[in-house]
Amino acid sequence: MRIRIFEDAGRLAEAAAREVESWVRLTAPGVTIGLAGGTTPQATYRLLRKVRLPWPEVGAWLTDERHVPITDPASNAGMARRALFDHVPATLHTVPWDPDPVAAAAAYEVQLGTVLDRTSAGLKPDLVLLGVGEDGHTASLFPGTASLEVTDHDFVATWVPQVESWRLTATVPLLCRARRTVFLVSGAHKARIVADIIEGDGDHPAAVVSRDSKDAVWLLDRAAASLLSQV
Numbered sequence: 688m689r690i691r692i693f694e695d696a697g698r699l700a701e702a703a704a705r706e707v708e709s710w711v712r713l714t715a716p717g718v719t720i721g722l723a724g725g726t727t728p729q730a731t732y733r734l735l736r737k738v739r740l741p742w743p744e745v746g747a748w749l750t751d752e753r754h755v756p757i758t759d760p761a762s763n764a765g766m767a768r769r770a771l772f773d774h775v776p777a778t779l780h781t782v783p784w785d786p787d788p789v790a791a792a793a794a795y796e797v798q799l800g801t802v803l804d805r806t807s808a809g810l811k812p813d814l815v816l817l818g819v820g821e822d823g824h825t826a827s828l829f830p831g832t833a834s835l836e837v838t839d840h841d842f843v844a845t846w847v848p849q850v851e852s853w854r855l856t857a858t859v860p861l862l863c864r865a866r867r868t869v870f871l872v873s874g875a876h877k878a879r880i881v882a883d884i885i886e887g888d889g890d891h892p893a894a895v896v897s898r899d900s901k902d903a904v905w906l907l908d909r910a911a912a913s914l915l916s917q918v
């Protein structure tokens with residue numbers, strides 16, 4: 688696990704954009720990027736609008752999605768489109784809407800099979816961007832939910848009591864097969880969970896994914912890193 692700390696959220700976003708840029712330059716054509724949802728990555732996605740990359744060779748997918756149509760303001764795909772994918776000629780693979788969340792997740796899992804590299808170990812993402820919640824969730828892998836225990840699927844639907852809604856999420860096995868995993872965490876309100884994950888021995892979902900990933904890097908702003916003792 689590597690840790691890089693930046694002065695503020697703006698510099699964190701710039702560093703994350705450089706991570707994506709360098710990975711795409713290194714890996715295209717056919718490079719895939721797993722997108723984090725939520726608010727933190729939006730500044731990074733907006734910065735990437737201005738970066739000259741072989742966007743037609745880039746395939747992006749969602750590491751998680753809320754169980755809402757893409758037109759809903761809560762949709763991660765809708766957010767990614769507004770922030771970046773309406774502005775560059777890359778392909779954003781969105782979760783098909785189905786009133787049955789289990790059917791939607793199953794359909795997306797099949798779709799990911801046509802997007803991601805397939806190896807003997809299973810589907811292998813290139814670069815995955817992830818956020819972390821204050822409870823240590825990542826993607827929509829929330830503490831205590833059934834999705835954390837799934838080992839025979841790459842993408843599943845799960846009822847999340849913490850948000851009282853269905854969520855669709857990449858599973859631990861899929862996320863941990865990524866060639867590189869970048870956690871983006873910003874803000875003092877995340878300092879406690881960042882310290883617990885990085886310096887503790889907790890089994891928060893984000894800690895499990897980070898520990899079991901091949902190449903995990905944490906990009907933090909100073910506020911989110913403020914409770915780390917060894918920085």
Ligand code: 6PG
Nearest residue numbers: 724725726727818819820825826
């Ligand atoms: C989502 C995300 C989720 C997010 C964290 C952090 O669908 O909300 O995938 O895992 O990354 O909750 O969210 P913020 O960046 O908004 O703090």
